[in-house]
Amino acid sequence: MKLKIQLYVLSLWLLFILLFINKVSFPTCFGINCGFISFQDILEMNIIPSISLIIVILGFIFYFQFKYIINGNRSLPEKISKIENLNWEHLTFLVTYILPFLSFNLGENRNGLIFFLSLIIIGFIYVKTNMFYTNPTLALLGYHIYKISTANNDGIIIITKDIIKKDDWIKSKLLSDNIYIANKT
Template identity: 45%
Template sequence: MYRKIGLFFLSLWLFFILTIIITINIPICFSENSEFIGFYELITTNIIPLICILCLFIGLISYLDFSYILKGATQMPFSITHIENIEYEHLTFLTTYIIPLVCFNFVNLRYQIVLVILLIVIGLIYVRTDLFYANPTLAILNYRIYKINGQFKGGVRENIILISRDKLELNQRCDYIKLDNRIYYAKQKIV
C-alpha cells in the first residue's frame, strides 16, 4: 500500500514542479540598500512551494524504491499470447488530473483547502483502483504500459497490465515481478 501511495506522489511530479514555479516568492533586489528579509519571512511566504518540494522528495524516494524492487528476483517466465499498447493512459492521467489542478487559485485559503481535499480523494481513488501504472512520470522515465494475456506456468492469465522499459511483442518470453494482483513489471527474457 505504501508503494502505491509513493507512486501516486511520483505521478504528480509535474504538478508539484509547476506549482513551485507558479507560487514561489523569493524577493530579489539589487539596490545598495537592500537586505535579506530573513528566513522566517522567506519560509512563511513560501509554504506551498516547500510542501511541493517535500512531495517531490517523497516521489523521489518512491522511484528509488520502485527501481530497487525491479532489480529483484523474477518469477518463472511467461509468453505473451495477446498484447495491446495502452500508453495513452499516461496522457489520460496528465490531462484529467494534473493540468486542471495547476489552474487552481493558490492564494485563497479556501481554494488551498479544496486542492488538498481533491488531492486526497484522487490519491484514494488512484490507490484503491490500482491506477498507479498510469503514471506520467514513469512515461517520462521511459516506461511503457501494455495490457496482455499470457501463458504462465499455472495457465493463461488475461488482462494483465505490464510496466516495462522494453518494447514487448506477441509470443515474446518475459521475466516478471508481480507488483499487484494484475499489475506486473516485465522485461524481455534474455536467452
C-alpha cells in the same frame, strides 16, 4: 498497498514541480538600499512551494524504493500471445488531473483545502481501483504500459522499460492484483 500509495505520490511529482515553479517567490532589489531579508521571511513567502518541494523529495525517495522493490525475483519466462499498448493512459492522467490542478488559486485558504482534499480523494480512488499504473512520471522515466495475455495469464497489465511485441518472452513480478513489472528476456 504501500507501493500503490508511493506510486500515487510519485505520479504527483510532476504536478508539484510545476506548482513549485509557478508559486515560488524571491524578493529582488536593484539599488543602493537593498538588504538581505531573513530566511524565515523567504520561507513565509513560499509556504506552498516549500510543501511542493517536500513532496518532490518524497517522490524521489519513493522512486528509489520502487526501483529496489522491482529488482527482486521474477517469474519464469512467458511468451506473449496478445498485446495492447496502453501508453496513452499516461496522457489521460496528465490532462485530466495534473493540468487542471495548476489553475487552483492556492492563495485562498479554502481553495488550498479543496486542492489537497481533491488530491487525497483522487489518490484514494486510484489506489483502490489499481489505476496507479497510469502514472505520467513513470512515462517520463521511460516506462511503458501494456495489456497482455500469455499462456498462464489473460489480460494482465505490465509496466516495463522495454518495447514489447507479440511473441516476445518476458519475466514479470506481481505488483498488485493483475499489475506486473516486467522485463523482456
